[in-house]
Amino acid sequence: MADPLRAYALLAWTWCRALAQYPLSLALLTAAQAVAVAAELAAVMFVFTRAGELAGFGAREALLVYGLAALAFSLADLLLGSVERLGEHIRLGSFDTMLVRPVSPLVQLATDQFSPRRLGKAVPALGAVVVALAGLDVDWTVQRALLLPVLVVSGTVVCCAVWVIGACVQFFVLDAREVANSVTYGGQALTEYPLAVYGRKVVYAATFAVPLAFVSWQPALYLLDRPDPFGLPAWLRFASPAVAAVLCLAAAAVWRTGLRRYRSTGS
Amino acid sequence: MRIYFAVFACGLRRYSGYRAATAAGVFTNSVFGAISALVLLAVFAARPHINGYDAADAVTHVYVAQALIAPVAIMGPQLDLAERVRTGDVAIDLLRPAHLAPWWLAHDLGRAAFGVVFRSVPTFALGAALFPLVLPGDPVRWAAAAASLVLAVLIGFGLRYLYALAGFWLLDARGVTAVAVMVAGFASGQLLPLVLFPDPLAALLRALPWAGLIQVPVEVFLDKDTLPGGHIAGGLAFQAAWAAALLALGALLTARAARRVVVQGG
Structure with missing residues (x-):
């Protein structure tokens, strides 16, 4: 267990030092992430300013939901975002190189071109969560305070697992990187708004099929102490860690299946 | 002139090679379209x-915007020129018996033409299957929409050509490009229709070239x-003016940039 983590830290740090050689580009790439958060957040706020309330959620609640979604997504992007380039590595043959090295190929893939620029998104997202929680009338119990970090970590793990599963599609269809985008980036776009906005079918699909509801929707319901608008049981709010664990097992299984099926592109 | 047709054909052929990627792109554009459409339907219900x-206009906006993503390349791909500036291969481009900007324009038009047929049309058709969309009523308006699409592609090229030229001064245009892509998504009406923006901000963004990519x-x-100007002709004139201005600026800067190129030979 310790070994892959050490390898991960070492490789990630190597990439950080490499990127520091182009400081202006790194600063601009980080700024671009911050601009992205600002743009997305502005869009969400414009929507709520125009509509007043959507599905019983006002602008402040929406800020919380957006912040939770963006935080989990950007942390997952920071830690594992590079896996989406699997198809490229397969095509160029560099994936074969990873397989012969004595480090887990998943670690190598995840740390490839690791970039601290993604903190440009995570930090403002954390700020949004803090501002939203400060502005909302949250009933702060010990349980809520303790569960908040657990829910954020679970949401991040859910995003990570979705990312790995999405990337594994490229083991089977080489050019299909964009299909994964529809669940990774698409998942982020979906979870940015309170899920009730999309109606019952989408909420059910995001709870039981692709469990993105545990990234921002269920945690927000818990923090705000709201009843579930679609009558789903309240214990689902505490299911995030279990869902994250199950999804990780699924991701590991898909990754192993893909790896076993992998035949190099040749010379 | 024949050389540019050949380059156009190259661009067309190059992107027709990735069939699975094209299908995946249509799928992803449709999923994003559905997410945005559901949010906007909720807004317009309120x-x-x-x-x-x-509501119907808003959903149509979403799917026209998703259909335009590929031809106007609002989120990329960037011109290969940017990478060639970084690696120095641009020296070879400058030696060719063809001008730099028209060469890359022809290549990009080939890419856009492929995108219109195999990305825009299927994406919009999927949208029309899922949601009630508003369509132009007569052939004149279809022709205007087609002209607007061509002008949007020209603006898209003009902007990306300028990003690529930035590499002549910065050596690495990736940072500039990353910021520009984010600004473009927001300022063009792709992320959210500009009609939902606060009115003063919308008025400002409507004057900038990015509006010509999606909103107009x-x-x-x-x-x-x-x-x-309150009518279609005004919209087309707005786009034409920005396309001309961006292409002219590109031509001006190309001459400046070419003087900065140092070719290290061996």
Whole structure:
């Protein structure tokens, strides 16, 4: 267990030092992430300013939901975002190189071109969560305070697992990187708004099929102490860690299946 | 002139090679479209009319915007020129018996032409299958929409050509490009229709070239009186003016940039 983590830290740090050689580009790439958060957040706020309330959620609640979604997504992007380039590595043959090295190929893939620029998104997202929680009338119990970090970590793990599963599609269809985008980036776009906005079918699909509801929707319901608008049981709010664990097992299984099926592109 | 047709054909052929990627792109554009459409339907259920848009207009906006993503390349791909500036291969481009900007324009038009047929049309058709969309009523308006699409592609090229030229001064245009892509998504009406923005901000963004990528083509498609001058012709003139200005600026800077190139030979 310790070994892959050490390898991960070492490789990630190597990439950080490499990127520091182009400081202006790194600063601009980080700024671009911050601009992205600002743009997305502005869009969400414009929507709520125009509509007043959507599905019983006002602008402040929406800020919380957006912040939770963006935080989990950007942390997952920071830690594992590079896996989406699997198809490229397969095509160029560099994936074969990873397989012969004595480090887990998943670690190598995840740390490839690791970039601290993604903190440009995570930090403002954390700020949004803090501002939203400060502005909302949250009933702060010990349980809520303790569960908040657990829910954020679970949401991040859910995003990570979705990312790995999405990337594994490229083991089977080489050019299909964009299909994964529809669940990774698409998942982020979906979870940015309170899920009730999309109606019952989408909420059910995001709870039981692709469990993105545990990234921002269920945690927000818990923090705000709201009843579930679609009558789903309240214990689902505490299911995030279990869902994250199950999804990780699924991701590991898909990754192993893909790896076993992998035949190099040749010379 | 024949050389540019050959380059156009190259661009067309190059992108036709990735069939699975094209299908995946259509799928992803449709999923994003559905997510945005559901949000906007909820907004318009609460407020049925916002700045001349109703629910059907908003959903049409979403799918025209998703259909335009590929041809105007608002989120990329960037021109290969940018990478060639970084690696120095641009020296070879400058030696060719063809001008730099028209060469890359021809290549990009080939890419865009492929995108219109195999990305835009299927994406919009999927949208029309899922949601009730508003279509232009007569052939003249279809022609105007087509003209608007061509002008949007030219603006898209003009902007990306300038990003690529930035590499001559910065050596690495990736940072500039990353910021520009984010600004473009927001300022063009791709992320959210500009009609939902606060009015002063919307007025400002409507004057900038990015509006010509998505918002103006959508309003030409819908025949909205919020267009510059209040009618379709005004919208097309706005796009044509920005396309001309960006291409002229590109030509001017190309001459400057070419003087900065140092070719290290061996």
